[in-house]
Amino acid sequence: MDRRTIGIALGGVTGRMGYRQHLVRSLLAIREEGGLPLRDGSRLWPELVLVGRSEAKLREIAERHGLTDWSTDLTATLARPDIQIYFDAQVTSQREKALRMAIDAGKHIYTEKPIAEDLAAAVDLARLADGAGLKHGVVQDKLFLPGLRKLDRLVKGGFFGRILSIRGEFGYWVFEGDWQPAQRPSWNYRAADGGGIVVDMFPHWHYVLEQIFGRVNAVTAHVTTHVPTRWDENGDAYEATADDAAYGIFEIEGGVVAQINSSWAVRVYRDELVEFQVDGTEGSAVAGLRNCRIQHRATTPKPVWNPDLPATEDFRSQWQVVPDNEEFDNGFKSQWELFLRHVVEDEPYTWDLWAGARGVQLAELGLQSAREGRRIEVPAL
Structure with a gap:
């Protein structure tokens, strides 16, 4: 059986969602099944790099699951040619900066939501990723x-x-x-x-x-x-x-x-x-x-x-x-599989950074409605 590898850097993997849903129940589950089946009969094998701020936490998670690749240096990780995808599950306040770094490094983007703290930044991320010709997706579990x-x-x-x-x-x-x-x-x-x-x-x-x-x-x-x-x-x-x-x-x-x-x-x-x-x-x-x-x-x-x-x-x-x-498989795993096929097989995919930007827009307008005590129309992006 042919096996293709794809390098994925996982930011925020020490957090609850990043660890439980995305690492254990999605990517490690795909590996336990022998990889993701592709149209040509081969299987896609996620090679994982855990990225975070705590060396001790990263080492502990890696050892627990038999992983060997982890780093506290996101810049160096994104510079690696064997990394094709950057995933982010950090706190919202740290997400935009990391996504911009990944886009600048030419990596495909998959991220938790909200994708940014305000609409202007969310739209700019989507435009940057489109302009760089990168595939991008937002978790809509x-x-x-x-x-x-x-x-x-x-x-x-x-x-x-x-x-x-x-x-x-x-x-x-x-x-x-x-x-x-x-x-x-x-x-x-x-x-x-x-x-x-x-x-x-x-x-x-x-x-x-x-x-x-x-x-x-x-x-x-x-x-x-x-x-x-x-x-x-x-x-x-x-x-x-x-x-x-x-x-x-x-x-x-x-x-x-x-x-x-x-x-x-x-x-x-x-x-x-x-x-x-x-x-x-x-x-x-x-x-x-x-x-x-x-x-x-x-x-x-x-x-x-x-x-x-x-x-x-x-x-x-x-x-x-x-x-x-x-x-029904785990919802996070199902969407990971669709995104990976989108990256390697160009399968259609609609849950992108623009969809994420519309979510940020609704949150922003919801807060404005609450502040001003009135109904707010949602303009098209």
């Missing part, structure tokens, strides 16, 4: 999750008829860090470090809405910091200067209205940490990360409002489960 793939299948199949509205609920209680350790890093709650739920989640909601339902034309948002004081990894109290909750209304082409609540200060009373309910003239669906349930027009019951009597209907039992109909 939720599109590859089983629940949303089933939802997309329903939309494409015309199940809903005319789609009317979308209601999304995302979030969970992130502990303050005093009496129980927080399950998210403290920089998420400091604006100066690129934290905030709007810059984190609005880019996600943008690609979900845009790619499944249509272009986002306008946004109205209310943003707040519900928990003003948190405790960091050292147990020291700090002021939370970034928003931890956002309540958004997104107007989508065709008259569809999406309402999405995002909060790190909410306790979960739903089946999954994120759920989207889509209502249409012919049917409705509720999709989470893995599951999707539907109720067709012909099987919709006829509730009657009567507050004087207890409810006797089991509303959840009136919905039908959408079958998998296929095996």
Whole structure:
């Protein structure tokens, strides 16, 4: 069996997402399968270079997984001719600089989002990469999750008829860090470090809405910091200067209205940490990360409002489960495979830096809407 290699420098691999989803569950998983099958019958083998600031952490991760190549010098790593792709999963405030260095070095780009801290920088990165003739992609993992793939299948199949509205609920209680350790890093709650739920989640909601339902034309948002004081990894109290909750209304082409609540200060009373309910003239669906349930027009019951009597209907039992109909791999791994085929086989790929820039744009306009207390139209890039 022929094996082709491709060199990938992984920035930010010591972080939670960079390590767990991108290294272990994506690239190492591809290697465990013998490489990525290509059209010509060969297999693509990712040769990995771990890049970060902590020599001790990099060495420990490398030894844990039988890797030998790591570096604290990004400039020297990008200068290597055997590196074709640079991937970035650093904190947002460090991302733009690293991506610019990689573009200048002539490397293809794959990156977590948001791709930059503001729209001007995000657009400039996309233009630079295009101008250099480089392939570029942005992680849009939720599109590859089983629940949303089933939802997309329903939309494409015309199940809903005319789609009317979308209601999304995302979030969970992130502990303050005093009496129980927080399950998210403290920089998420400091604006100066690129934290905030709007810059984190609005880019996600943008690609979900845009790619499944249509272009986002306008946004109205209310943003707040519900928990003003948190405790960091050292147990020291700090002021939370970034928003931890956002309540958004997104107007989508065709008259569809999406309402999405995002909060790190909410306790979960739903089946999954994120759920989207889509209502249409012919049917409705509720999709989470893995599951999707539907109720067709012909099987919709006829509730009657009567507050004087207890409810006797089991509303959840009136919905039908959408079958998998296929095996779903890890969403991050699936998108990695598509990007690698895009680089080596020129397969079509739409989740690029321009898509990432539109996500940054929506976050920026959402924050503007909250500051000014008004609806903001989303201009085309």
